[in-house]
Amino acid sequence: MTNAQTVVSIQNLNYFFGEGELQKQVLSEINLEVKAKEFVILTGPSGSGKSTLLSLIGCLRSVHQGSLKILGQELNGATKEQLVQMRRNFGYITQSSNLLDFLTVQQNIQMSLELQPDFSPKEARAKTAAILEAVGLAQKLDAYPGNLSGGQKQRVAIASALVTRPKLVLADEPTASLDKTAGRNVVALMHRLAKEQSSAVLIVTHDNRILDLADRIVNVEDGKLGLAFNQELSLVLPGFDDALLEKATTKPTLLTYESEEVIVHQGEPASKFYILLEGEVEIFQESPDEPPRLINHLSRGDYFGEVGLLRGGKRTATVRVAKNSEVKVMVIEEELFQLFLGNSELTKADIVRRLHQRVMTSHLSNALPNVDPSQIIAVASQAKAIRYGANSTIVKQGEVADKFYLILEGEAEVFVGDRHNELASSQMKAGEYFGNAQLVDGQKYPFTIRAGANTDIEVMVIDRESFCSLILKSNTNQDVVASVLRHRLMNS
Incomplete structure (x- = not known):
């Protein structure tokens, strides 16, 4: 959003109530910028200065x-x-x-248009009908507010606010009088319509149920603006407890990175966890004698860095700011990250789930380098990770191939021949795969594969339909892929 029009720009803003000895400062050194299409939420305790700031921006x-x-x-x-x-x-x-109450819905909305310099009654009627259609109240054109529900009244209020296609929409506790469902619905509606019209939106709210709709959450406390650490963490990490930040010896920090700047390098020691608050980043994997390979895009609400912290202590990929994007990240030191995991099973489960998905995406990208990254991510998110004990049989010679297997952790042994004359043919390790050639050609497995004799093995399992769909959607001809995969398997 770096190239979008700046709608609100505040620098070193101070505001006071009263005069002389009775003067009290209610806003201190406020700095804030809001761009077109941004949906910004202001949070903070009552009396912190949120509404005062909103009234200043609103020219009141x-x-x-x-x-x-x-x-x-x-x-x-x-x-x-x-x-x-x-x-x-x-x-x-x-x-x-x-x-x-004494005006119809249509008349209430048209009042906003009558304040515009180019007011036309005919155009006003058309615009009113169009905005009511957009908010789902076309049939309430001639209704009076007294005959509307609370949610319907707020939708009319949204229509009145947006009918002029304003550059800026200001909302003060728009869900306070609504139940959970109605409140969520009206803000989601405001969010969608404002984005379509390129309007900037600034909302003051105590309603945590709508925080996930924000492009940015800003906290106001004691008249000062700051990052809403608790709210951002609660959105990203299920089960997050505010009290954990009080226990920790380290606190989250905020860092800003410019377009195409590298945040972490593959191979360097992992000591931090990152939550993306603004902008977009690209994830690359690097291999010797090959150009970096793009494997994923991340945006607001995503996090990274957990793989290195939980597996091996080194970064497994390079994270770089996307072109023409500025990025803000919340940085969490390893001690605090481990505290989060140790104090919430929900947080731990979510991070472990995401960890598995990313490890599977990484291995699958390496195995099928010609397949589009978005297709890899989609399939990896649906794949299963299955753990087999030592010596367990994974596939048996003669069975019809119905799955693709990729080793995530551990080793496997390949055997050929019947059960009376079985010979060990080769070994396979993490990153290698099997079942692919047989899936493409509809064959039976010509081998038996078991977990290693002394260790468990974890494999990613993809069903035949998903695997074949992945190959068909790749940039490489299906026959070529089948040939290459078969060659790799037979020479492993």
């Missing part, structure tokens, strides 16, 4: 100190008339919807 108060620019226009020193003019670029949504 005059700036005391610092810079506040809306659409490039400086508001420090602006006259009342200039503030009124600027407010016509905004859409407003409050917790009570503020509809006039």
